Amino acid sequence: MKYIVVLGDGMADEPLEAIGGKTPLEYADTPAMDAMSKKAEIGLVHTIPEGMTPGSDTANLSVLGYDPKIYYSGRSPLEALSIGVDMKPDDVALRCNIVTITEEDKPYEEQRIMDHSSGEISTADAKILLDAVTSELADEIYQFYLGTSYRHCLIWAKGSVVPLTPPHDVLTQVIGQYLPQDEKLRCMQKRSYEILKNHPVNLERKAKGLNPANSFWFWGAGTRPALSSFEEKYHKKGVMISAVDLLKGIAAGAGMHNISVEGANGGLHTNYEGKAQAAVDALTRDGYDFAYIHVEAPDEMGHQGSVERKVQAIEYLDERVIQYVKERMDASGEDYRMMILPDHPTPICVRTHTGNPVPYMLYDSTKLQNNTWNYNEKEAGASGNVIAHGYELMEYLFAR
Incomplete structure (x- = not known):
């Protein structure tokens, strides 16, 4: 059978x-x-x-x-396993979506999230954008890993399992109240927007009528699973x-x-x-x-x-x-x-x-x-x- x-x-x-x-x-x-x-x-x-x-x-x-x-033990540790990340017992994994938020003339906190998948962006385009942000933000504590399409991974060494909101739960809503309470994570999200909003990949996407992939969004924190x-x-x-x-x-x-x-x-x-x-x-x-x-x-x-x-x-x-x-x-x-x-x-x-x-x-x-x-x-x-x-x-x- x-x-x-x-x-x-x-x-x-x-x-x-x-x-x-x-x-x-x-x-x-x-x-x-x-x-x-x-x-x-x-x-x-x-x-x-x-x-x-x-x-x-x-x-x-x-x-x-x-x-x-x-x-x-959290969503992101399961995803980390799939891309070969060798998590240490005190590591915390987070999902790192590349999302679309509005590009209004307002502070980051007053923007709205419009698309949790950036128009189902290709992995090839996502890699370029991930590299652009992580070249500035990654260090010995925060390491980024490429996943598939809009779905990527952040490993936070000796991190904390902090409460975070999935982006698909707050579509079209003002993002301020849903940003990470952890100051470093919140600052990385805001900085990712500054790096990505005028990136050549996104300028080309907008010219083609596609949603720009203009911000990181962290969620799904968890520790190493044991299945x-x-x-x-x-x-x-x-x-x-x-x-x-x-x-x-x-x-x-x-x-x-x-x-x-x-x-x-x-x-x-x-x-x-x-x-x-x-x-x-x-x-x-x-x-x-x-x-x-x-x-x-x-x-x-x-x-x-x-x-x-x-x-x-x-x-x-x-x-x-x-x-x-x-x-x-x-x-x-x-x-x-x-x-x-x-x-x-x-x-x-x-x-x-x-x-x-x-x-x-x-x-x-x-x-x-x-x-x-x-x-x-x-x-x-x-x-x-x-x-x-x-x-x-x-x-x-x-x-x-």
Whole structure:
């Protein structure tokens, strides 16, 4: 038996008047998921433990079987693992986004944050801007590391786990009250704006109508994590397929193998088929038991507040990942179970994460059911199936 998780990051949502009172998942044309759901179990799962902040870090730890209340030590340390940072026990890692803030004739504190991803800036452009800032700000205490697209890492030697606000939680808001209380971090953010606002890369971006990547934004502080081995925990050899450093870091910490797919970038136009094929190859050719396919696009489109693009991301996931994997696994002759779910909702109406339960589907090629439902939030809720703790999902997938 082979096992697959297809995770559409932030795919769950709330009903929207703009699409007839449906959610994007309910409204999207998803023939592969809807056909599978009629032969599968659907229901709701609580991926965010009560009292914890809803995020891809806590939620994906949970989906992979790690209780966040035990294993979570901050988001950025997981990302640091993925890019090979050897954190010391007294180091603190912080996410360093390169964001877009308004360039009004006002003090930095009175600007507004407009885009947490700087228009999904390329890693090549981001490197130039990161280098420009860190050549001035980096020292033996503060070291910067390149990540992917807008997502980068700051290691603070002998630092403190200070409270910091995620940029996607304060989109369009005046930033003053959300700046770091730590004086050095706040000063570095302000200085980054001065260095970047007229940088040639940003002048060129603005000339092309693109959002400038004009400020650093620090958040997600944490200490070195200590995850137990996924293979020892579940006796399954697992592989992670994601473009996002956070997921790669969780996999690295859990001893899973990361597969990098050319053209996979975490955006709407990622290499969906490449991810799907990498999973099939890992399971049918390379001896792996478990593949986790993570697709970031629905979450990014939720943060952007775009109903049209979020629907498109879900439809791409359905056609170019789920249908692709199912057809090739069926053709391989391997028995398999496939679980499909979001990690958390990213509702268009708020443009950030919420902690509501999410719909899951569990399809078993050896135990086909006979149901009438489609896969979406409404029908998953009506099914009556509820998994109270997301960290129970892996046991459920493997033992069912």
